[in-house]
Amino acid sequence: MLDKSLNSLGFAKPPSETRVVVAMSGGVDSSVVAAMLKEEGYDVVGVTLQLYDHGAALAKKGACCAGRDIHDARRVAETMGFPHYVLDYENTFREAVIEEFADSYLAGATPVPCIRCNERVKFKDLLATAKDLNADCMATGHYIQRKVGAAPELHRATDPNRDQSYFLFSTTPEQLDYLRFPLGHLASKAETRALAAKYGLLVADKPDSQDICFVPNGSYADVILKLRPEAADPGEIVDLEGRVLGNHNGVIHYTVGQRKGLGVGGLAEPLYVLRLDPENRRVVVGPKSALATRRVPIREVNWLGDLPFDAGEHHIEVKVRSTKPPRPAIIRPISATEAEVELLDPEDGVSAGQACVFYEPGSTRVLGGGWIWRGR
Template sequence: MALDETQPLNSLGIPKRPQDTRVVVAMSGGVDSSVVAAMLAEEGYDVVGVTLQLYDHGAALAKKGACCAGQDIHDARRVADTIGFPHYVLDYENMFREAVIDEFADAYLAGATPVPCIRCNERVKFKDLLATARDLDADCMATGHYIQRKMGPNGPELHRAADPNRDQSYFLFSTTREQLEYLRFPLGHLKSKAETRALAARYGLSVADKPDSQDICFVPNGNYASVIEKLRPGAADPGEIVDMDGNVLGQHRGVIHYTIGQRRGLGIGGLSEPLYVVKLDPETRRVVVGPKEALARKDVPVREINWLGDAPFTSATEWHALVRIRSTRPPRPAIIRPLSEEQAVVELLEPEEGVSPGQACVFYEEGTTRVLGGGWIWRGY
């Protein structure tokens, strides 16, 4: 149906009446996406719920309570039945393994510390699921992510959530301009998760008190190494723990058991000072350790950049911004120096410890909540 530009914008920013606006809601089975679906249905929108089955109902690698498998699919369907809108389950198991799980395993074997949740949003939810929403003639797709979409002078912008404790901008930096035109995030303006749960209770949703999912959905109890060993048998070959001069200090049970910045569990006690993992070398099967100050980095190479600023990325020799190098750390001042449209060197104004390849480096505009995009940290660490 063609848009009527004379029609006032509805709450989703579309010039249609809610009842004439079809919204596909990506439902994980958790409280957030369930509240989005119920909220939009209450406003009169033509809601269609879609849940992705990403592995065989939790039987493969998934842990109990993980999203997109088993009980969560059942919970999403029950919410749809309670509110009264259609709900579909799409089998994306093979796609998820190829696009997310396999890369996760290979990145770990290469000494990186990957963030598969970002790849899942980028390659599955905001790509193939979004295409499915278009195939269903939806006017937009809504999710339960805590992030805000705001209209700026040059179109929709991505902004951090109103609740800094729930903000998911780190995991959504790769959202493209085209995707942002179509996506909606109805929870981004809420001040706390308590508000979301209160809404779930008001709507009578069975998931109102359901605990939040923790860690990576397909990693049981946060034990990455066990998943890697299952996916890549023989990956945990032992090797040497060496200092920064190459002196052997001990033996390890596999590079995949270590991460940059790790101090505990190295098995090399009796030394005069505490040592930390400063580098992983899968080719030589060596774990390199050093003093804490050896972890500090100022220059961070970044690639696969998704730029959401108004001017072209390479139109300036440098951009002054805030950057976040891990999801658990606050944004810090930095200078971003483009090398190409997709590569840059980020200079941190104050050194950061534990900069690790495979993590994201997310850019934020100084003095505002706007997300300017980001990229992936790579090489040299």
């Protein structure tokens, strides 16, 4: 039941005395959050991070650039009448996110840079900036919910098609105490756009970004080759017995579970990438049946459950990729930050570098997650 003595952000004081920093990307979601809170009377401060330079070698010609997004965020602040700041985080973003992205691919993993960006930049450096600005909290446009039980809990968004819990599993209890997600309860993205139109925001019809921000044309290989030219070293495509079936122009052009574009033809059955062996510059392929994985090692566990993570086994549900629904699993902790996950139903295409996110069965609650760290 809502405590009427608290404002909508959970503070026992008027909105006008509650300062909230809004992380503004220039998109419709974060713009609506800022406008909504300003209309409610909060002391809103908008902050946009300049994370990369699309004029440099990381962008497709003609793609929507960081400068345009910053301009859009600034226009929203001017329309609604609150201060807006731009912080140059290009070096931090490159070191903490882009460089690891390239190195992970070179090591044969399939990284998820959006999670690292939330973990290492937005919910770390930007959150610290919000505190430096004496803000009571920081709000974002993510589609996820924060609910208060005995302590703040992380929950999936109401709209399963917009839910971003997979990308926010590494949010710590301390961060969750400070963060707010005003859009998580909305039933659809159409509601968000309707709110943007209501507030007169010019970004109301701005398209959603479909790619990783620094890979706007979807070509991971192009970005990696610019950063790590050695990634194009050729090698062999082999089967499970080591028989050479063909050649490739760099393991970065392949991901676990890939079927199309292998460069191997004339065989009786379709082949899939089973694993990458960058040390020997080999791509290992085989039948679909060989993709099934039951046991998944994870590390860097962030646990949001009530009991200590290493207190014993956890019978929960997990996602091992963002596009799949949660599946029943058993987590067997090895330490406070490492575990083995047993999938009760084997999953195809499990890859090192992806996240394994935990969910409470029969509930919307997110229990944290970890990083898949070892190949098959």
